[in-house]
Amino acid sequence: HFFGRKQNCYSIAIKYVHRALRYGVRARKIKKYENRKLWDTRLTAGCLELGTNYTNMKSVMDDVGIAIDRKTLQNMAIWEPRSFRALASLTKAKEEEKGLNCLGGPSSVGVVTRGML
Amino acid sequence: QEGGMAAARWLRPALRTSTALWGSESILRKASARLPLVLQANGLRTPGAVGTALQRSVQQPNVQQQVVDDTSGEELTKYVIQQVNSQINEHKHGRLFAVVFIQGKQHLVTSEDLVVVQGLFPPNIGDAIRMEKVLAVGGQDFTLLGRPLLSKDLVKVEATVVEKTLSHCRIYFYSKRRKNSRKTRFERQTLTMLRINCIDIMHRIDEVPTVEGVDGRIF
Numbered sequence: 103h104f105f106g107r108k109q110n111c112y113s114i115a116i117k118y119v120h121r122a123l124r125y126g127v128r129a130r131k132i133k134k135y136e137n138r139k140l141w142d143t144r145l146t147a148g149c150l151e152l153g154t155n156y157t158n159m160k161s162v163m164d165d166v167g168i169a170i171d172r173k174t175l176q177n178m179a180i181w182e183p184r185s186f187r188a189l190a191s192l193t194k195a196k197e198e199e200k201g202l203n204c205l206g207g208p209s210s211v212g213v214v215t216r217g218m219l
Numbered sequence: 220q221e222g223g224m225a226a227a228r229w230l231r232p233a234l235r236t237s238t239a240l241w242g243s244e245s246i247l248r249k250a251s252a253r254l255p256l257v258l259q260a261n262g263l264r265t266p267g268a269v270g271t272a273l274q275r276s277v278q279q280p281n282v283q284q285q286v287v288d289d290t291s292g293e294e295l296t297k298y299v300i301q302q303v304n305s306q307i308n309e310h311k312h313g314r315l316f317a318v319v320f321i322q323g324k325q326h327l328v329t330s331e332d333l334v335v336v337q338g339l340f341p342p343n344i345g346d347a348i349r350m351e352k353v354l355a356v357g358g359q360d361f362t363l364l365g366r367p368l369l370s371k372d373l374v375k376v377e378a379t380v381v382e383k384t385l386s387h388c389r390i391y392f393y394s395k396r397r398k399n400s401r402k403t404r405f406e407r408q409t410l411t412m413l414r415i416n417c418i419d420i421m422h423r424i425d426e427v428p429t430v431e432g433v434d435g436r437i438f
Contacts, residue, residue, distance in 0.1 A: 120401075123392035130389075169367035170325065170354055174318050177327040182316060185355070185362040214292030 141172040148179040152190040158202045162193040166219050303361045304423040312358035315418040317376050320352035332415045340411040342380050350376035372428060375419045382412040
């Protein structure tokens with residue numbers, strides 16, 4: 103990706119190579135944050151499509167005890183849409199109980215908890 | 220005295236007798252002026268707090284209350300459990316996926332998948348491994364979510380160690396411009412490739428093991 107004298111002349115090229123290596127070290131750290139932000143955006147999009155909130159989904163999952171992390175959750179949203187839809191219906195059923203969606207009122211969803219959740 | 224008695228007629232009986240003793244009309248008039256207006260005007264009386272509370276409170280009839288079990292979702296639950304159990308028994312669920320916890324990281328996994336594990340992983344090439352920490356399992360028609368883990372006797376995820384290599388060379392280069400300071404480090408991390416062989420659901424979901432808390436352990 104170097105061109106001109108940056109590609110052919112050593113004493114000019116070495117400066118740009120050092121900069122590229124420094125950028126690589128920094129990027130390896132930032133990649134983790136960037137990936138997590140991407141997963142968060144994907145999950146918010148998926149939740150909004152299904153009529154819930156990502157924040158509500160997170161809090162309901164914490165409450166119920168489901169420990170699936172963001173990476174696998176966003177993979178489920180893409181590759182296992184039915185399972186993700188089930189999680190979304192679970193949030194819709196439980197969020198009103200927790201007081202997270204009171205203004206809209208309780209949504210009628212086919213979720214039966216039998217008092218266990 | 221007659222005029223006095225006539226004027227005293229609009230006063231209450233208790234005051235009438237006392238005013239009879241006073242005598243003249245002028246004294247009565249002055250006395251009536253000093254009397255509070257509440258005596259005459261009943262409408263100006265402010266309502267007492269106790270009175271309104273009693274009026275507003277709805278008298279609940281004494282009825283014996285009964286606790287009734289909520290059986291609204293019973294049929295749906297039975298149907299769903301029966302459907303899932305039939306799929307498990309007849310092995311009609313098709314390809315199953317599992318959310319598996321390996322070395323601190325979660326992976327969404329199916330059979331024939333390759334999983335890369337970074338760092339120290341003792342099992343050697345060719346070893347058959349069983350993943351014990353399964354967070355969720357599912358197929359096309361149902362998902363079983365653990366809180367947080369599913370029990371060991373319910374799900375079985377088996378894998379084989381395929382390859383043990385080193386990663387690409389990562390260069391850790393630090394330098395400060397114009398300060399003659401430079402530091403370079405080369406790092407290659409050990410990687411282990413696992414091939415997921417199969418994912419099975421062992422028994423029906425409403426089956427409870429005879430002994431709980433053991434989880435298939437022998438110690």
